[in-house]
Amino acid sequence: xxxxxIVLIKIILALVWFLVLTLYLTWAERKESAVLQDRIGAxxxxxxxxxxxxxxxxxxxxxxxxxxxDFVPAFSRKFLHTLAPFLSFFFVAITISAIPxxxxxxxxxxxISLQIFDADIGLLFVLAMLSLGIYGILLSGxxxxxxxxxxxxxxxxxxxxxxxxxxxxxxxxLIMVYPSLRLSDIVRAQGSLLFGFLPAWGVFLQPxxxxxxLFAAIAETKRVxxxxxxxxxxxxxxxxxxxGLKWGLFMMTDFMExxxxxxxxxxxxxxxxxxPWLGAGGFQFPWGGTWHLAPxxxxxxxxxxxxxxxxxxxWFQILIRWTFPRLRYDxxxxxxxxxxxxxxxxxxxxxxxxxxx
Amino acid sequence: MLKAFGYFVELLxxxxxxxxxxxxxxxxxxxxxxxxxxxxxGAVTIQYPxxxxxxxxxxxxxxxxxxxxxxKPRCVACLLCVTVCPSECIxxxxxxxxxxxxxxxxxxxxxxxxxxxxxxxxVEACPEDALRMDTAKIDLAQTSHDAxxxxxxxxxx
Numbered sequence: 280x281x282x283x284x285i286v287l288i289k290i291i292l293a294l295v296w297f298l299v300l301t302l303y304l305t306w307a308e309r310k311e312s313a314v315l316q317d318r319i320g321a322x323x324x325x326x327x328x329x330x331x332x333x334x335x336x337x338x339x340x341x342x343x344x345x346x347x348x349d350f351v352p353a354f355s356r357k358f359l360h361t362l363a364p365f366l367s368f369f370f371v372a373i374t375i376s377a378i379p380x381x382x383x384x385x386x387x388x389x390x391i392s393l394q395i396f397d398a399d400i401g402l403l404f405v406l407a408m409l410s411l412g413i414y415g416i417l418l419s420g421x422x423x424x425x426x427x428x429x430x431x432x433x434x435x436x437x438x439x440x441x442x443x444x445x446x447x448x449x450x451x452x453l454i455m456v457y458p459s460l461r462l463s464d465i466v467r468a469q470g471s472l473l474f475g476f477l478p479a480w481g482v483f484l485q486p487x488x489x490x491x492x493l494f495a496a497i498a499e500t501k502r503v504x505x506x507x508x509x510x511x512x513x514x515x516x517x518x519x520x521x522x523g524l525k526w527g528l529f530m531m532t533d534f535m536e537x538x539x540x541x542x543x544x545x546x547x548x549x550x551x552x553x554x555p556w557l558g559a560g561g562f563q564f565p566w567g568g569t570w571h572l573a574p575x576x577x578x579x580x581x582x583x584x585x586x587x588x589x590x591x592x593x594w595f596q597i598l599i600r601w602t603f604p605r606l607r608y609d610x611x612x613x614x615x616x617x618x619x620x621x622x623x624x625x626x627x628x629x630x631x632x633x634x635x636x
Numbered sequence: 637m638l639k640a641f642g643y644f645v646e647l648l649x650x651x652x653x654x655x656x657x658x659x660x661x662x663x664x665x666x667x668x669x670x671x672x673x674x675x676x677x678g679a680v681t682i683q684y685p686x687x688x689x690x691x692x693x694x695x696x697x698x699x700x701x702x703x704x705x706x707x708k709p710r711c712v713a714c715l716l717c718v719t720v721c722p723s724e725c726i727x728x729x730x731x732x733x734x735x736x737x738x739x740x741x742x743x744x745x746x747x748x749x750x751x752x753x754x755x756x757x758x759v760e761a762c763p764e765d766a767l768r769m770d771t772a773k774i775d776l777a778q779t780s781h782d783a784x785x786x787x788x789x790x791x792x793x
Contacts, residue, residue: 315655317678598658
């Protein structure tokens with residue numbers, strides 16, 4: 280098998296993982312919000328009477344959206360109007376290529392890294408692609424030729440640019456601690472131990488950075504505490520003039536951003552695929568015990584740990600979305616510029632002082 | 637900065653409340669999934685077409701006409717219900733009854749449910765207790781207006 284074939288298989292697997300999880304995030308969102316509001320949630324979609332807790336709901340939604348009319352308003356700029364949802368979708372979908380899913384595996388004498396694109400600027404690449412998602416929002420508002428949609432997209436752009444600053448600055452401390460921008464190096468560095476028992480995860484080394492990144496990243500996903508660009512319940516947002524599958528693409532982009540933020544939180548702050556005390560040969564417990572594992576079992580453990588952490592953060596973001604009310608626009612800007620940016624600058628200063636001793 | 641810290645504490649309290657709801661409800665959902673009966677359920681939802689809530693005894697549902705012992709309607713066509721009806725949805729045509737004790741009976745008795753507002757005044761006005769709204773039928777939706785015009789045959793059922 281050639282290297283190209285391996286890369287193609289990795290791309291297909293990563294995209295399948297990403298899109299299936301995105302589909303089921305819509306189900307998870309409905310069910311979780313229902314459970315925490317003492318309801319039951321979508322459970323009626325069935326195949327031959329088989330309901331399975333509404334697990335077929337995403338497919339029912341997809342079929343409904345595919346068969347809706349693909350309506351483009353006569354007053355909109357047609358090409359840009361069609362381009363916008365695909366741009367937003369593309370820039371989020373491409374970020375999955377930089378995420379490491381597990382340690383290198385050895386198959387038939389070949390070393391295969393469980394990562395599509397192991398660039399030395401991996402972290403910058405992810406942040407850059409997430410920022411480029413603004414183009415989809417701006418274009419959709421602008422090309423709709425609708426004042427309310429334009430206002431929504433301008434709100435979205437202003438919010439995303441403001442929080443991009445805090446997002447970038449909150450990660451500077453992390454980059455200083457693990458002196459690398461390569462995501463696989465950051466994950467490998469988190470495999471060591473602090474004080475002989477605590478895994479050297481980002482959350483223990485950069486607790487303030489973690490909280491700041493969490494706030495900024497949730498603002499980046501444009502969901503409820505920070506959902507002023509869309510404001511689907513009362514203020515009118517940037518995809519007002521969209522319907523059917525194009526609207527569905529915007530919605531999917533939202534859920535994909537949740538997943539990407541979860542994978543980033545996992546990779547940067549919670550050790551990525553690292554399992555505490557699990558090395559290449561098996562577990563090495565700090566109290567002296569060992570548990571030898573076969574290499575393939577180690578890989579299974581690592582990928583499972585990565586998925587488990589990602590699921591936890593998806594759950595946590597949905598919990599946040601269904602807990603907090605929306606911020607007012609001036610509060611949003613205050614939080615970004617007056618709290619998150621100064622605190623992340625202080626965090627950089629504090630990290631520098633601690634590291635210089 | 638201190639104020640922001642206070643907000644942060646409140647955020648954590650909010651998360652604590654929703655997490656508690658999630659965990660408690662998931663616990664009861666899981667118990668019920670494995671067939672363990674608990675007094676408290678994970679959700680307050682009533683799954684409507686399959687489960688129905690008991691109606692209150694005074695609930696006003698679809699009308700029915702009461703019958704005498706011989707099967708004829710109790711109604712004596714006094715037109716009190718027609719008079720009191722605020723939606724003007726009852727139409728009665730009286731005919732002479734051979735029994736001198738009864739004198740009149742309704743040859744047609746039509747309630748137009750398209751207009752009826754289920755106020756129950758007709759039931760209160762009836763001196764013969766001939767009309768009642770206690771059938772407990774509340775799913776009355778039909779696909780045509782004609783199907784909602786109830787005559788003697790349907791009301792006496």
